[in-house]
Amino acid sequence: MAISYFSDAVKDKIGAVQDYSLLAGRSISNLFGQPRYYADTLFQADLIGVGSLPIVVLIGLFTGAVLALQTSSTLQQFGSLSLTGQLVSLSMVRELGPVLTGILVAGRNSSGMASELGSMKVTEQIDAMRAMGVDPTKKLVTPRVVATVVMLFFLSIISDLVGLAGGAVVSYALLGLDMNQYWTTAYQALRFGDVFMGLGKPVFFGFIIATVGCYYGMAAKGGTQGVGRATTQAVVSASVLIVVSDFFITKLLIAFFKY
Amino acid sequence: MATTPSQLDQLRPPRPGAPDELLRFEDVSIAFEQPVLDGISFQLARGETKVLLGEAGTGKTLVLKLALGLLKPDSGRITVLGEEVSAMPEQELYGLRRQVGMVFQESALFDSLTVEENVAYRLIEETRTITDEIHARVLEALEFVELGHTYNLFPSELSGGMRRRVAIARAIITQPEILLYDSPTGGLDPVTSNTIIELVVKQRDVYKTGSLLVTHRLQDAFTMASHYFDRKLNKMVPLEDGSTRNVHTTFLILRERKIIFEGTASELLRCHDPYIREYLS
Numbered sequence: 001m002a003i004s005y006f007s008d009a010v011k012d013k014i015g016a017v018q019d020y021s022l023l024a025g026r027s028i029s030n031l032f033g034q035p036r037y038y039a040d041t042l043f044q045a046d047l048i049g050v051g052s053l054p055i056v057v058l059i060g061l062f063t064g065a066v067l068a069l070q071t072s073s074t075l076q077q078f079g080s081l082s083l084t085g086q087l088v089s090l091s092m093v094r095e096l097g098p099v100l101t102g103i104l105v106a107g108r109n110s111s112g113m114a115s116e117l118g119s120m121k122v123t124e125q126i127d128a129m130r131a132m133g134v135d136p137t138k139k140l141v142t143p144r145v146v147a148t149v150v151m152l153f154f155l156s157i158i159s160d161l162v163g164l165a166g167g168a169v170v171s172y173a174l175l176g177l178d179m180n181q182y183w184t185t186a187y188q189a190l191r192f193g194d195v196f197m198g199l200g201k202p203v204f205f206g207f208i209i210a211t212v213g214c215y216y217g218m219a220a221k222g223g224t225q226g227v228g229r230a231t232t233q234a235v236v237s238a239s240v241l242i243v244v245s246d247f248f249i250t251k252l253l254i255a256f257f258k259y
Numbered sequence: 260m261a262t263t264p265s266q267l268d269q270l271r272p273p274r275p276g277a278p279d280e281l282l283r284f285e286d287v288s289i290a291f292e293q294p295v296l297d298g299i300s301f302q303l304a305r306g307e308t309k310v311l312l313g314e315a316g317t318g319k320t321l322v323l324k325l326a327l328g329l330l331k332p333d334s335g336r337i338t339v340l341g342e343e344v345s346a347m348p349e350q351e352l353y354g355l356r357r358q359v360g361m362v363f364q365e366s367a368l369f370d371s372l373t374v375e376e377n378v379a380y381r382l383i384e385e386t387r388t389i390t391d392e393i394h395a396r397v398l399e400a401l402e403f404v405e406l407g408h409t410y411n412l413f414p415s416e417l418s419g420g421m422r423r424r425v426a427i428a429r430a431i432i433t434q435p436e437i438l439l440y441d442s443p444t445g446g447l448d449p450v451t452s453n454t455i456i457e458l459v460v461k462q463r464d465v466y467k468t469g470s471l472l473v474t475h476r477l478q479d480a481f482t483m484a485s486h487y488f489d490r491k492l493n494k495m496v497p498l499e500d501g502s503t504r505n506v507h508t509t510f511l512i513l514r515e516r517k518i519i520f521e522g523t524a525s526e527l528l529r530c531h532d533p534y535i536r537e538y539l540s
Binding site: 035039120123124125127128130131132133134135 | 324327329349350353355356359361363365367368369370380381384387407429513540
């Protein structure tokens with residue numbers, strides 16, 4: 001009995017990974033076939049990009065500020081307070097900008113996608129779409145994936161920039177650093193590998209956010225309770241996957257750029 | 260019915276080379292945790308309407324979903340318009356599904372789209388915009404179900420019966436070869452149910468569309484078998500006593516995974532099977 005229960009649970013998990021992989025694969029392969037839903041993609045880009053902008057700016061600004069504040073005491077012990085700009089710059093661009101933006105967008109949009117598609121699933125709207133000869137992966141999934149990948153890329157850049165600005169304000173107003181020195185060290189610290197890492201990660205994170213949100217939405221069952229469950233699972237899974245994949249992407253890029 | 264006959268009310272000739280047989284189930288079985296359908300076989304001819312009856316949970320809706328290829332059978336063959344849907348990959352099914360209309364049990368209208376966008380959904384897929392021609396076709400389909408005035412409303416602003424009628428308009432707008440109705444009168448009051456059945460009968464008698472109708476309301480089934488749509492009076496009227504008019508409507512009854520009856524209304528009434536007698540009583 002226990003073995004049967006265990007094997008069923010394993011089968012379910014493997015089945016879920018298989019279904020997710022197929023959906024993720026289709027979301028990419030749809031890009032190379034007709035029809036393409038440009039209007040839906042733009043609508044999603046507005047929803048994800050413009051909609052997330054205020055929260056991304058706010059979080060980025062205060063993350064940069066608190067980073068400068070927290071590290072200043074340690075740097076001061078070594079007489080290296082002037083390196084604050086460098087530290088904020090590397091931390092924001094390589095790590096905090098993409099990861100925090102990814103987690104924020106996961107919380108805001110992965111849940112939105114799961115609940116929207118989940119509601120459509122449990123009210124048979126997705127079946128109706130299929131019944132009318134429309135591929136839901138083309139109509140619903142691919143526009144969300146493209147929009148999330150593109151918009152997360154730009155949101156991460158904005159987050160990096162306002163994070164640096166937040167650090168600059170703290171460095172100037174509270175730590176008494178010269179503004180010119182802050183921006184110079186922040187700029188000079190960045191190498192091609194750092195920028196590549198900072199801009200490459202949002203592409204992966206955006207793909208994870210959209211595909212996970214869509215997968216849980218399309219797999220929702222069990223009425224409104226099932227939609228709620230799918231929404232929670234989407235946020236948790238997307239956030240965990242972002243953090244875990246961040247480690248492996250970082251390791252890979254560090255090896256590649258030989259830091 | 261106050262619907263005005265329109266240019267769409269002309270009988271549509273079958274496509275050149277179109278098969279006479281619209282739908283065929285051959286020894287179809289499907290199980291989830293337990294077997295639901297076991298060795299189901301039947302055919303649907305052009306212009307014919309089959310009414311699928313049975314208790315709740317006997318797999319009536321499943322038959323429609325199998326016919327559309329939304330689900331795959333565990334065994335057996337399902338052929339729609341000469342193509343074996345049970346063996347076709349999902350991507351190839353989309354083209355075939357455009358020739359089949361489906362009215363879902365709970366309407367399944369897109370709640371973020373207006374009635375017009377819902378009804379025009381298939382047409383917008385091709386043009387991406389509501390052109391004047393599409394707008395005219397939408398209005399005509401909505402007039403068919405007497406809801407011409409609702410085109411700019413959202414589904415949430417309609418009653419259950421109105422939503423069901425919009426779903427019918429959405430299914431018929433492209434004049435599909437086959438129509439599948441999943442309990443179109445389920446949960447509706449008798450007057451609204453009668454309006455829906457009148458639309459189904461009109462579709463059958465005016466457009467001669469082959470259809471498979473799932474219902475658990477015997478009254479609907481017998482109304483379909485005993486009435487026809489009079490185009491001059493523009494309403495559904497009962498067959499006269501002794502009429503030889505063929506309404507092309509037969510019944511299927513599902514019970515415990517099998518089809519236990521297939522035949523006309525009069526054959527059903529003459530059937531001595533104890534379960535069917537009890538079902539009819």
